[in-house]
Amino acid sequence: MPFSGKISPLTIQRLSLYLRVLKEYAAMGKVAASSGEIAEATVSTAAQVRKDLSYFGSFGKKGQGYNIDELIEAIEGILGLDRRWKVALVGLGKIGQSLIQFKEFGQIGFDFVAIFEKDPEKIGKSFNGIPIYHIDEMPRVCEEETILIALVAVPAESSEEVFQRVLDAGIRGILNLSGRCCFKPPPHAFIKNVNVAAEIESLSYYLTHF
Amino acid sequence: MPFSGKISPLTIQRLSLYLRVLKEYAAMGKVAASSGEIAEATVSTAAQVRKDLSYFGSFGKKGQGYNIDELIEAIEGILGLDRRWKVALVGLGKIGQSLIQFKEFGQIGFDFVAIFEKDPEKIGKSFNGIPIYHIDEMPRVCEEETILIALVAVPAESSEEVFQRVLDAGIRGILNLSGRCCFKPPPHAFIKNVNVAAEIESLSYYLTHF
DNA sequence: TTATAATTGAGATAAAATTCACAAAAGCAC
DNA sequence: GTGCTTTTGTGAATTTTATCTCAATTATAA
Structure with missing residues (x-):
């Protein structure tokens, strides 16, 4: 696994929500999203989104936010959704x-x-x-x-x-x-x-x- | 309302679970239950059960636990389930x-x-x-x-x-x-x-x- | 090249939730 | 009545979760 330590189940649930909105964004042709945007779409906060992701790595670029396709792939990997x-x-x-x-x-x-x-x-x-x-x-x-x-x-x-x-x-x-x-x-x-x-x-x- | 202050949504969810097992107990003809029993049946802890209830009042008797019918009525009142x-x-x-x-x-x-x-x-x-x-x-x-x-x-x-x-x-x-x-x-x-x-x-x- | 604006990542802080621990009942047995 | 056992209710301690803050980084534009 690419990470260690105990992760809160609340973080896991939220990752699932983030993934949903990211897929919506991808379907709309959007390429990047900030933590603030993701937060608004999931009724969360920017800091919460960043903190949740930070348990697993650094997926964003300062000043630019997150590449949507990359983040989808990352979250799918984390959640074990890169398989059937x-x-x-x-x-x-x-x-x-x-x-x-x-x-x-x-x-x-x-x-x-x-x-x-x-x-x-x-x-x-x-x-x-x-x-x-x-x-x-x-x-x-x-x-x-x-x-x-x-x-x-x-x-x-x-x-x-x-x-x-x-x-x-x-x-x-x-x-x-x-x-x-x-x-x-x-x-x-x-x-x-x-x-x-x-x-x-x-x-x-x-x-x-x- | 018979209580004040902000109650955690987690407490509310658990009250709902407690109510379910209490109704099961009542259907079985049981008259009293301890926080420990309720906890075991809801995969919680005795202290958690007591704490959750304590936000709303004192419903138990020391040494004896809770009267099931009384506690059902109390929780139904709290949750607003004493109506349709x-x-x-x-x-x-x-x-x-x-x-x-x-x-x-x-x-x-x-x-x-x-x-x-x-x-x-x-x-x-x-x-x-x-x-x-x-x-x-x-x-x-x-x-x-x-x-x-x-x-x-x-x-x-x-x-x-x-x-x-x-x-x-x-x-x-x-x-x-x-x-x-x-x-x-x-x-x-x-x-x-x-x-x-x-x-x-x-x-x-x-x-x-x- | 240098200022400007945007945004991350993470340590520090605050808030919330849970667990601990124990004095205070309450019943029971003798 | 006395001692023993059970179990509550709750303040204090602990753990967990969320928020705040800000230095660091990236792109952009002058």
């Missing part, structure tokens, strides 16, 4: 079905290659061109296909069991949409929780008190 | 369709009462029993129905314009699923961004570097 990732979907309910059709995953380098389900009705068929396996087959399929990332979209009740099985199948990164928010992963694995219900509850807090 | 909220869905694409069928919103007090769309094909009809209006009708409908919260699930390209129109319609809380991450709301409004693509990118970072 195979992803499994676990749970083909409403949410799973809608996410698997979501084109942005492919655009940013993540390919769904397997779906795992319990419902015998669905197994053996395919959805959106992706084969549906029984969840028992996860260890075999994930190994054969070298799948390291899973998107878990099962009902909250079954999620705890499913997390365990997913980790046992060799998955190291879980994107959890099950609504069951909290599961402590083993040290070699990572979980990101996306919880729309919790987010709307914080909106309620702010509307109530401000 | 009317919610608009803006954008009836795949994501919008799947979210509006998501039962948990109703269970936690949020009712979809209107859908706004641009597509003339859909307007005038209903989806899942909820009427579909043209987006131009938002100001009128939101006022008549006193809708203060909107879930925005439109394509990233149109989101900037849509945010503006949503705010102009009197909406004060936006849950943004458009993928376009960054929009600075005016001081009386609040935006919560949910960005699955950005989350999966951080997973890539961790798998690459650890």
Whole structure:
């Protein structure tokens, strides 16, 4: 790795945002951007942008800002997006079905290659061109296909069991949409929780008190 | 309000998680829980749980922990969940369709009462029993129905314009699923961004570097 | 060649968030 | 009632994160 030390997860999330706006800029034909511009587009501050980048190296030119193509390449390298990732979907309910059709995953380098389900009705068929396996087959399929990332979209009740099985199948990164928010992963694995219900509850807090 | 001062958004998010596990406990018939138990269930720490709660009052009993029903009621009060909220869905694409069928919103007090769309094909009809209006009708409908919260699930390209129109319609809380991450709301409004693509990118970072 | 303006990178500083640590209850057993 | 155990609430200490500041660098234009 070209860098050392522990980086805050907040920095990582922001890099992802910076990358988005940089790609927008590139698509517009823009060649350079300053930390101030990037900050404004991501609701951040110039100092924050520079500090985040500085953990990984010096990518800008004093007086000139950042070359957009170079910075895109740098951030993609940092985030490990200079490759493609195979992803499994676990749970083909409403949410799973809608996410698997979501084109942005492919655009940013993540390919769904397997779906795992319990419902015998669905197994053996395919959805959106992706084969549906029984969840028992996860260890075999994930190994054969070298799948390291899973998107878990099962009902909250079954999620705890499913997390365990997913980790046992060799998955190291879980994107959890099950609504069951909290599961402590083993040290070699990572979980990101996306919880729309919790987010709307914080909106309620702010509307109530401000 | 029974409290003063600025509370960290991180505290608010965690209260939401605490509430979830407390409701699980209540459903199991449990009557009391300690900060340690709540912490374990939410992947937090006992001190963090106590500190978060302490910003709003004293809800526990020394040596005994927290009465679950009482604490649920307290947190619901804090978060403004001791009432029901009317919610608009803006954008009836795949994501919008799947979210509006998501039962948990109703269970936690949020009712979809209107859908706004641009597509003339859909307007005038209903989806899942909820009427579909043209987006131009938002100001009128939101006022008549006193809708203060909107879930925005439109394509990233149109989101900037849509945010503006949503705010102009009197909406004060936006849950943004458009993928376009960054929009600075005016001081009386609040935006919560949910960005699955950005989350999966951080997973890539961790798998690459650890 | 020299002034001018823009902007980075990073050390110093400030602010925010988390953890520590412990006195003060509260129940229980005897 | 006394001693033991549990667990809260909170001020203090620590750690983490964000902001500020400015010397150094680059391009530009006179």
